Structure formats: structure tokens, C-alpha cells
Amino acid sequence: xxxGPATSSxxxxxxxxxxxxxxxxxxxxxxxxxxxxxxxxRGRDRRREIVEDKSEYGSCAGDGGxxxxxxxxxxxxxxxCRLPCNLEDLYRGTTKKMKITRxxxxxxxxxxxVEEILPVAIKPGSGKGTRITIPGKGHERRDLAPSDVVFxxxxxxxxxxxxxxxxxxxxxxxxxxxxxxxxxxxxxTLDGGSIILPIGNVIHPNYExxxxxxxxxxxxxxxxxxxxxxxLRIRFQIKFPRELTADQxxxxxxxxxxxxxxxx
Numbered sequence: 001x002x003x004g005p006a007t008s009s010x011x012x013x014x015x016x017x018x019x020x021x022x023x024x025x026x027x028x029x030x031x032x033x034x035x036x037x038x039x040x041x042r043g044r045d046r047r048r049e050i051v052e053d054k055s056e057y058g059s060c061a062g063d064g065g066x067x068x069x070x071x072x073x074x075x076x077x078x079x080x081c082r083l084p085c086n087l088e089d090l091y092r093g094t095t096k097k098m099k100i101t102r103x104x105x106x107x108x109x110x111x112x113x114v115e116e117i118l119p120v121a122i123k124p125g126s127g128k129g130t131r132i133t134i135p136g137k138g139h140e141r142r143d144l145a146p147s148d149v150v151f152x153x154x155x156x157x158x159x160x161x162x163x164x165x166x167x168x169x170x171x172x173x174x175x176x177x178x179x180x181x182x183x184x185x186x187x188x189t190l191d192g193g194s195i196i197l198p199i200g201n202v203i204h205p206n207y208e209x210x211x212x213x214x215x216x217x218x219x220x221x222x223x224x225x226x227x228x229x230x231x232l233r234i235r236f237q238i239k240f241p242r243e244l245t246a247d248q249x250x251x252x253x254x255x256x257x258x259x260x261x262x263x264x
Contacts, residue, residue, distance in 0.1 A: 076147030079138040083151040085122060087158045087168075091190035091216060093124035100149060103139040111140070120151050125219030127163070128155045160188060166230025168215045171237055179203040179238045187234070189214075197234070204264060209234040 083096070098118050103111045118134055130153040138147030161168045168190075174183050185197040199209065215230025244252070 075145040076139050076141045078133075078148045078150045080150045080152055082154050083120065083122075083132070084154045084156055085126075086156045087161060087163065087216075088190050089122060090126050090153070090155065091124065093126075094122050096120045096122065098151065100137070102137065102149075103141075105140045105142065109142065118149065122153070123219060125166070125217035126153055127216075127219065128153060130219070161190075163216065164233075166216045166218050167233055168230065169233045169235060171235050173237045173239060174203065175239050176241065179236070185209070185234055187232075195232075203236050203238065205236075205238060207236055 079100075079102075081098070081100070083098070085096075089096075096119075098120050099115060100118055101113055101115050104114055105111055116137070118137060120132055120134070122132070132151040132153070134149045134151070136146045137149045140146045155163065161170055163169070170185075170187055172183070172185055180202055183199050183203060185195070185199060187195045187197075189195060195211070195214070197209065197211070201207070211232040211234070213229040214232035218228045218230065
């Protein structure tokens with residue numbers, strides 16, 4: 001995927017300080033460090049992108065993002081990479097191997113581009129937007145410390161579940177007869193198991209079954225035992241008949257006239 005040119009933002013002003021007693025040596029000039037910082041902070045580089053790869057490794061290619069904050073004075077700007085993950089990865093936690101390309105300085109002071117495989121540890125319960133930083137594995141620039149690589153998690157759509165915070169949500173499509181007479185929900189779990197849940201209640205359009213502690217792990221509580229989990233919420237979409245015959249309508253009226261029926 002190609003990106004259009006990024007919009008440049010005004011470069012921050014960088015002051016160059018000479019050592020005490022040697023101010024006259026740098027007066028009216030720019031030191032190499034100032035020039036390097038301004039080049040890095042102009043926003044000319046674009047973010048790296050992770051692209052799906054049929055090989056064993058994901059890949060990250062491109063240049064560093066814009067520079068901001070106090071780290072610009074002694075370190076190159078961080079490089080951001082997208083890290084697509086499915087819900088199973090985020091539920092169990094995993095380590096992905098990501099291939100990156102970066103610039104490194106040789107002993108002769110020249111820059112060359114190399115490929116490198118980085119292990120990226122994903123903790124259980126991580127979610128969209130979680131940032132995983134690998135220090136010092138970004139571009140190398142003269143007079144600056146190596147920049148960091150930052151992987152930003154993106155959640156892939158799941159065929160059964162959507163995520164609401166730490167809760168998992170499944171939507172079951174059932175008929176009107178199933179809603180009125182009973183239904184058994186059968187769902188796979190993210191750890192490879194399954195859930196079988198018989199429902200004897202009348203299922204109305206706003207009906208929801210909640211299975212506590214059956215959702216996603218709560219991030220940041222890896223050491224807590226037992227591990228806290230979100231909930232699993234099962235919602236329903238009821239399919240109604242497109243049309244009924246006169247006899248069917250009459251039969252329904254007869255059934256619903258029973259004095260034993262109560263309504264919400």
C-alpha cells in the first residue's frame with residue numbers, strides 16, 4: 001500500500017549551545033547536531049507500515065515518524081509500525097516475529113540499510129492501540145542515539161466475536177419459533193474450547209445472556225491470581241416470518257388468547 005506525501009509541519013526551533021568560553025567559535029554558524037535535529041524534526045519521514053506477508057514473519061518497512069518531545073535532543077524519532085493481531089493472539093498472548101528494515105552506521109561513518117527480525121511480545125488482554133516499544137532498534141543517525149521501534153496493535157475482525165472493552169460480544173441469529181420455545185447457543189471459545197448454553201426463557205429483541213468471567217483477560221493484571229476476566233455477552237437477532245396465511249394468523253390468535261400468558 002502506498003501513502004501520499006505527508007503534510008509537513010513547521011520545524012521546531014533548535015538552539016545550539018557552545019561550551020563555556022568558546023561561544024565565539026560557533027557564533028553565526030550551525031553545528032552539525034542542530035542541522036541533524038532540524039532534518040529529523042521536519043516531518044519528512046513517513047511512518048513504517050506492517051504489511052501482511054505469507055512468510056513466517058510480518059514485515060515493517062519505511063522511515064521514521066516525526067520528532068516530538070525532549071527525546072529529540074539526543075535520540076532519533078521513534079518509528080511506528082502497525083501490528084495486526086487476531087482476538088486469539090490478544091486472548092492468549094503471543095510473541096510475533098517481525099521483519100524490519102533500518103539504517104545503521106558503519107565503522108566508516110556511512111549509513112547502510114539492513115533487515116532484522118525482532119521478537120514482539122504481546123501480553124494477554126492487549127487491545128487496539130496498545131503500544132509496544134523496542135528501544136534502540138530504529139534508525140541510527142550520526143550524533144544521535146539510535147531511535148526506538150514502536151509497534152501499535154490493530155485488532156483484526158473476528159468471525160464470531162466483537163470486543164467491547166474487556167467483554168466479548170456474540171450475536172446469535174434465531175427464528176421467532178426458537179425465540180418463543182427455546183434455543184441452545186453453541187459458541188467456540190478463544191482458547192479452543194466451546195460453550196453450550198441452553199436457553200429456556202422467551203428471547204425478546206433486547207434479551208442478553210451474560211456469562212461472567214468468560215471474556216478477555218484484563219490487561220495489566222498478569223500476576224494476579226485468579227486472573228480477572230471480562231464477560232461474554234450473547235445477544236440475539238430474531239428473524240420473523242415474511243408473511244402468514246389466514247389460518248396461521250388464526251392459530252396464533254387462539255394460542256395468545258390463553259389467560260395463562262403474561263407479557264413484558
